[in-house]
Amino acid sequence: MPKSLSHINQFPINELMSENSIDCVIFGYENQQLKILLIKWKQEDLWTLPGGFIFKNEDMDEAANRILKERTGLQDVFLNQFYTFGNKDRKQTSDSESNRKLDHLSKKLIANPKIYEWITKRFITTGYIALLDINKANPKPDFLSDKCEWKAIDELPQLLYDHESIIQKGLTHLSIQLNYLPVSMLLLPKKFTMQDLQKLYESILNKKLERSNFQRKMLKLGIFIRLEKQLTGAANKAPYLYCFDKPKYTELIKKGIGFTY
Amino acid sequence: MPKSLSHINQFPINELMSENSIDCVIFGYENQQLKILLIKWKQEDLWTLPGGFIFKNEDMDEAANRILKERTGLQDVFLNQFYTFGNKDRKQTSDSESNRKLDHLSKKLIANPKIYEWITKRFITTGYIALLDINKANPKPDFLSDKCEWKAIDELPQLLYDHESIIQKGLTHLSIQLNYLPVSMLLLPKKFTMQDLQKLYESILNKKLERSNFQRKMLKLGIFIRLEKQLTGAANKAPYLYCFDKPKYTELIKKGIGFTY
DNA sequence: CCAATAGTGTCTGTGAGACAGTATGCT
DNA sequence: AGCATACTGTCTCACAGACACTATTGG
Numbered sequence: 131m132p133k134s135l136s137h138i139n140q141f142p143i144n145e146l147m148s149e150n151s152i153d154c155v156i157f158g159y160e161n162q163q164l165k166i167l168l169i170k171w172k173q174e175d176l177w178t179l180p181g182g183f184i185f186k187n188e189d190m191d192e193a194a195n196r197i198l199k200e201r202t203g204l205q206d207v208f209l210n211q212f213y214t215f216g217n218k219d220r221k222q223t224s225d226s227e228s229n230r231k232l233d234h235l236s237k238k239l240i241a242n243p244k245i246y247e248w249i250t251k252r253f254i255t256t257g258y259i260a261l262l263d264i265n266k267a268n269p270k271p272d273f274l275s276d277k278c279e280w281k282a283i284d285e286l287p288q289l290l291y292d293h294e295s296i297i298q299k300g301l302t303h304l305s306i307q308l309n310y311l312p313v314s315m316l317l318l319p320k321k322f323t324m325q326d327l328q329k330l331y332e333s334i335l336n337k338k339l340e341r342s343n344f345q346r347k348m349l350k351l352g353i354f355i356r357l358e359k360q361l362t363g364a365a366n367k368a369p370y371l372y373c374f375d376k377p378k379y380t381e382l383i384k385k386g387i388g389f390t391y
Numbered sequence: 392m393p394k395s396l397s398h399i400n401q402f403p404i405n406e407l408m409s410e411n412s413i414d415c416v417i418f419g420y421e422n423q424q425l426k427i428l429l430i431k432w433k434q435e436d437l438w439t440l441p442g443g444f445i446f447k448n449e450d451m452d453e454a455a456n457r458i459l460k461e462r463t464g465l466q467d468v469f470l471n472q473f474y475t476f477g478n479k480d481r482k483q484t485s486d487s488e489s490n491r492k493l494d495h496l497s498k499k500l501i502a503n504p505k506i507y508e509w510i511t512k513r514f515i516t517t518g519y520i521a522l523l524d525i526n527k528a529n530p531k532p533d534f535l536s537d538k539c540e541w542k543a544i545d546e547l548p549q550l551l552y553d554h555e556s557i558i559q560k561g562l563t564h565l566s567i568q569l570n571y572l573p574v575s576m577l578l579l580p581k582k583f584t585m586q587d588l589q590k591l592y593e594s595i596l597n598k599k600l601e602r603s604n605f606q607r608k609m610l611k612l613g614i615f616i617r618l619e620k621q622l623t624g625a626a627n628k629a630p631y632l633y634c635f636d637k638p639k640y641t642e643l644i645k646k647g648i649g650f651t652y
Numbered sequence: 653c654c655a656a657t658a659g660t661g662t663c664t665g666t667g668a669g670a671c672a673g674t675a676t677g678c679t
Numbered sequence: 680a681g682c683a684t685a686c687t688g689t690c691t692c693a694c695a696g697a698c699a700c701t702a703t704t705g706g
Contacts, residue, residue: 149410150477150515190477190515214475214517216411216451254411254451254515256475306567324685343669345686350667359685365678366684390668585658604696606659611694620658620703627657628703651695 151255152194153181153293154209155300156202158264159317162326163282164333166297167202167269168289170277172239174231177287179296180278181255194258201278203268208261208316212303213296216254220292232290239274257296259304261316283333305334309387315374321357323369324348335391351387353379412514413455414442414554415470416561417463419525420578423587424543425594427558428463428530429550431538433500435492438548440557441539442516455519462539464529469522469577473564474557477515481553493551500535518557520565522577544594566595570648576635582618584630585609596652612648614640 156167168177182197184190194209223229240246269278281287286297304313314330324345332339348354355375359368417428429438443458445451455470484490501507530539542548547558565574575591585606593600609615614636620629 184477184515186513187479189479190475193477211475214451214472216445216454216517218448218450252447254445254517256477256515340669340671341684342671342686342688346688347668359676361677362684363678364684365682367676367678367686369685601696601698602657603659603661603698607661608695610659622704623657624705625657626655626705628659630658 149251149253150184150190151181151253152184152190152197152258153179153215153255153296154194154198154201154258154260155179155297156198156260156262156267157304157317158262158267158280159330159333160264160280162329163284164317164330165264165280165282166286167267168279168281168287169201169271169275170279171232171235171274171290172276174235175287176228176232176235176290177293178275178290179293180272182272183253190256194256198258198260201270201272202260202262203270204262204266208312210259210303210307210311212257212259213299214254214256215292215296216252217292218252220255221250221252223290225288228288228290255296257300259300261311261313263316263319265319301334301336305336308334309389310383312379312383315376315379321371321373323360323371325369327372331391337391339391347389351382353382410512410514411445411451412442412516413445413451413458413519414440414476414516414557415455415459415462415519415521416440416558417459417521417523417528418565418578419523419528419541420591420594421525421541423590424545425578425591426525426541426543427547428528429540429542429548430462430532430536431540432493432496432535432551433537435496436548437489437493437496437551438554439536439551440554441533443533444514451517455517459519459521462531462533463521463523464531465523465527469573471520471564471568471572473518473520474560475515475517476553476557477513478553479513481516482511482513484551486549489549489551516557518561520561522572522574524577524580526580562595562597566597569595570650571644573640573644576637576640582632582634584621584632586630588633592652598652600652608650612643612650614643 154167158165158167167180169180170177180197180201182193182200184193188196190211191209194211195205195207198207198209199205223232236246236250240249264280269280271278283301286294288294289297304311307313308331313334314327317330318326327348328339328341328344331344353375354372357371357373360371361368415428419426419428428441430441431438441458441462443454443461445454449457452470452472455472456466456468459468459470460466484493497507497511501510525541530541532539544562547555549555550558565572568574569592574595575588578591579587588609589600589602589605592605615633616636618632618634621632622629
């Protein structure tokens with residue numbers, strides 16, 4: 131597998147690089163909010179999903195893992211393809227102002243006109259979702275960006291290209307697969323309350339759930355271990371902390387949690 | 392949109408063609424069997440899915456529609472992307488004998504060595520499922536094949552490349568989406584019996600269903616219109632024919648049939 | 653009559669959703 | 680005590696699954 135590239139001038143056009151790219155919707159969970167890792171272009175307020183190109187002699191899944199590692203420092207992260215985006219105008223942002231800024235900035239940052247031409251053409255891109263513990267990630271910008279940031283799902287900035295619809299599709303995929311993927315185990319910290327869990331579900335399903343029924347149904351699954359209470363200092367009963375019974379959880383996920391919402 | 396190509400020597404390598412392809416899992420239903428349209432290479436007993444290449448200035452969905460039309464003569468067919476296959480060895484068939492045959496045959500059929508090299512390299516391919524009325528299709532072989540045939544899902548021949556896993560994934564996608572896609576309306580003929588419908592469901596879900604409960608639950612959906620009886624000549628009660636109440640069916644599909652199996 | 657399949661009715665268990673009631677931690 | 684939130688119990692309705700029963704067709 132080729133090494134990663136550290137500068138734009140190293141791009142081996144028409145040689146090692148295929149005409150396919152990958153974009154990652156990297157999910158994390160913090161302060162009872164579902165978040166996505168976004169990248170900001172240098173100088174301007176232009177945001178995109180972390181992504182990269184696929185080498186010709188590289189498996190697509192390999193490429194996704196490489197890109198994720200470059201951007202978060204993490205290996206062996208849960209990573210799952212969900213859709214491929216191939217509209218011929220997918221690099222046009224709906225907002226024309228952003229388009230202008232991006233065009234101007236690209237020309238400035240990418241001196242070599244051949245590389246500029248290559249990098250700005252239509253790429254067919256495949257979307258992957260990643261699920262990880264937000265505390266373990268150590269985001270690093272790439273050579274065209276100066277900042278990585280976790281953004282709450284309902285407070286996203288305007289995004290370039292078709293990246294907004296990629297996120298939407300990724301979210302839909304996540305909600306559909308919720309019963310078959312270990313989403314909550316991967317996103318929540320080791321210890322969590324039922325409220326944390328419920329808020330996570332509500333974020334993903336974009337829907338309020340009834341508190342008491344949620345708790346009863348969840349506990350009935352038999353995949354949680356009740357720990358000590360968490361005293362919050364508030365004038366009310368303290369919630370229990372829970373952790374996952376990992377073997378049982380893994381077992382259950384295989385046949386599907388069978389949860390209805 | 393570019394016109395379709397009628398001969399291998401017309402391939403405009405590195406000019407109009409991207410390095411992406413499309414493979415279609417085209418579903419039909421006949422004699423109470425779920426079938427897939429397959430293509431046979433010239434001379435040898437080598438089978439593949441119908442597919443083709445994506446032009447650089449073409450939407451991916453456009454390309455899929457074009458390819459489907461080239462192969463079946465049909466337009467405005469239900470067509471739905473399900474997964475993208477990008478392993479670097481995906482053009483290797485697990486059966487080495489088939490590999491040898493294919494290699495030999497390719498060299499014979501594709502005279503130009505540059506085109507041979509181009510066409511045999513790794514393409515990232517996106518799988519689409521198509522759902523159509525088997526009686527309306529008029530399959531046509533492409534320039535490397537001499538036969539198209541509908542094959543029952545449980546009697547498939549050995550397939551080249553990774554096409555078997557593409558079919559598997561397509562079938563899985565179909566079964567998962569069964570409550571949200573108008574599968575039975577697209578695959579069944581206008582008039583059908585409950586047994587036809589049940590066999591279709593059983594093929595897709597790969598699972599036997601209980602006859603009387605299936606019927607009751609289906610009829611309760613209120614999306615069928617009961618027609619005359621179908622006298623079969625057998626010594627038993629004749630089944631009713633049904634057709635879909637299309638407006639109600641379409642309405643129901645939007646929110647999901649909510650059928651459990 | 654019988655055999656075979658179509659279609660309907662009934663029972664049971666499970667579980668979702670609504671909501672009432674109890675427990676607990678802090679002021 | 681009083682308040683707020685956590686947790687538990689109970690009721691109802693819907694429906695899946697099992698299976699018995701009736702209807703129809705032709706031998």
